[in-house]
Amino acid sequence: MENNIEKLKKLIDSHNNIVFFGGAGVSTESNIPDFRSSTGLFNKKLNRKFTPEQLVSHTFFVRYPQEFFKFYKNNLIYENAKPNDAHKALASLEKIGKLSAVITQNIDGLHQASGSVNVLELHGSVYRNYCTNCNKFFDMQDMLNLEGDIPYCDYCNSIIKPDVVLYEEPLNNAVVNQTVDALSKADLLIIGGTSLVVYPAASFIDYFNGDSIVLINKSNTGYDNKASLIINDSIGKVLSQAVLE
Missing domain, CATH: 3.30.1600.10 (SIR2/SIRT2 'Small Domain')
Incomplete structure (x- = not known):
């Protein structure tokens, strides 16, 4: 039976307007942890227990700016992080004209650092x-x-x-419009490193009108029933084998 990497290679070969939609799992392979793994900070100092989501909310930024920036600098900025094989493979696909856009929920700029040009940052960037x-x-x-x-x-x-984009804040309208446009025109959607639980970002994949969806994630997602191909493995390993080898 044909293995999943070969199936992915054939899908990439047979499509010419591919869009990639990625989440935190793309960057964890560059040693950037998902911020949700941090919890309980400032409980003693502020005499309150905050969830990681609250720590990066607009309300927390306004009410507790000192604690916000302490958490932000320690948990969301990784100056020494380098692009991994997933970033490099996607940049390679864009360079040969196969990939039309990278839509990312990450804020670390690693897609651009790897050479990708058309990167739509749904949640903004630490570099601005x-x-x-x-x-x-x-x-x-x-x-x-x-x-x-x-x-x-x-x-x-x-x-x-x-x-x-902090919790309680809207997404950038221009980026949303570009995202919807890219997804609606794509013929192949590759989703990687995301469990598709963060909204409204995850809802945008419903605008995809192409014929095939590939899901690459270490765990199952709520969208598995819509996928043509599901690969539960490392996003960097899979994309590297499918694109760079």
Whole structure:
């Protein structure tokens, strides 16, 4: 019987407008942990128990900016992370004209670091930061280099916010429109490194109108019944074998 890697290779060979939709599992192979693994921070200091989702919520950013930035810098920024085989394989597919877009829920910029150009960042990026008052731009290093626990704008002294979508905040409309457009035009959708439980991001795959969906994830998802091919394995290993070897 034909193995799953060969099936994936044939699907890639027979399609020319592929879209990849990825989540945290793509970056964990670059040693970036899912932030949900962190819990119980600041319980003693603030005399409250916060879930990881609450720690990256708009409310927490506004009410407890010092604790927000401590968690953010320690758990969501990984300056030394490098692209892994999954990122490299996707960049290779884009370079040969097979892959039209990468849609990612990650904020680490590793797809761009690997050479991918058309990357749609549903949840923003740690590399972009803006003053909440005057909108002055700060790249990640500029923001980290500012003195104090809370980054304040050196022009108007207002707080700087990372350009990441926090819980309770809407997604960027332009990115959403580009995502819907890319998915609606794709002929093959490869979903990897995500359990498809984060909404509204996961709901966008319903806009896909092509003929085949490939699901690559270490565990099962609620969308397995819609897939033409399911591979429960490492996303980097699978894409590397299917594309780079």
